[in-house]
Amino acid sequence: MSHGIAIGKVSVATGVKIPTIRYYEQIGLLPAPPRTEGNRRTYDRKDAERLTFIRHSRELGFEIDQIRTLLDLQDRPDQSCADADTIARARLVEVKDKIASLKALEAELERMVEGCSHGRVESCQVIEILADHGKCKHHQHDA
Amino acid sequence: MSHGIAIGKVSVATGVKIPTIRYYEQIGLLPAPPRTEGNRRTYDRKDAERLTFIRHSRELGFEIDQIRTLLDLQDRPDQSCADADTIARARLVEVKDKIASLKALEAELERMVEGCSHGRVESCQVIEILADHGKCKHHQHDA
DNA sequence: GCTTGCTCCTATAGTGACTGGAGGATGTAC
DNA sequence: GTACATCCTCCAGTCACTATAGGAGCAAGC
Secondary structure, eight states: OOSOBOHHHHHHHHTOOHHHHHHHHHTTSSOOOOBOTTSOBOBOHHHHHHHHHHHHHHHTTOOHHHHHHHHHHHHOTTSBSHHHHHHHHHHHHHHHHHHHHHHHHHHHHHHHHHHOOSSBGGGOHHHHHHHOGGGOOOOOOOO | OOSOBOHHHHHHHHTOOHHHHHHHHHTTSSOOOOBOTTSOBOBOHHHHHHHHHHHHHHHTTOOHHHHHHHHHHHHOTTSBSHHHHHHHHHHHHHHHHHHHHHHHHHHHHHHHHHHOOSSBGGGOHHHHHHHOGGGOOOOOOOO
């Protein structure tokens, strides 16, 4: 096999861990590559690119199923990119929501630690705010 | 049974789903309550308060093990609240980091959807940015 | 040729924090 | 008395991996 890339090399090149690469193959996100005589996976440059695409998508918080759709789109360049646009926009909304939610948490946590007088638990704002939901304005959070 | 609260009532009162309440009992976060003759769990006001504490802590993103520590502290009001303070501060740092990370994602997603010309996938910024990691400045993310 | 040590293989189980379903018992309202 | 809501236990599933066990392949040095 002159120029097949071993899984370890692909892993380093793409930043995707070896078990994760095998996992992606298992769930059909990455095609099963040919094997050497010794039964080892041999990848090519296209596989590495696909993995980079996947990793980057995961970093952006897209779910595996969404990535499946995005990869399908990438494979058919003549199609409309409306689906990709929809997925990205939906993710953007999610991210904005999450930021807003986390900012609320941040404010409440700040109130907690600022209120801590470093004394006994008895008079601790941290414990007290956690115990009494009425003392805060925070209402919902999802991760 | 005059004043035991049924699991369904506690669930509604605290906003914690019934299977989740049973799960918390199973992992030892909530003490196993007494049962009626018909083998049904009966809770009291203190249990409901404990569940509210847990729910609020989860909403703030604390992990179960941290909540265990926080509950232990609550049970011993004469102790120093330094541990609670440490946990809350650590969570605050996490939240701040996450906000920063999500803002980077937000920027990149915005660049993606703004660059989308609503044409073919061929020329779609969304797909292109995902494929080519060099086209973005984003580097790490954890959820 | 042989050993050392790295890389790779499969298969299975574990993670966190739940959630869902099956199949059955109990409690309540009409 | 019967319909229906609520509850019970146990077990499997979720997501996206991660870890472990137990072995085989391969490249380099002696």
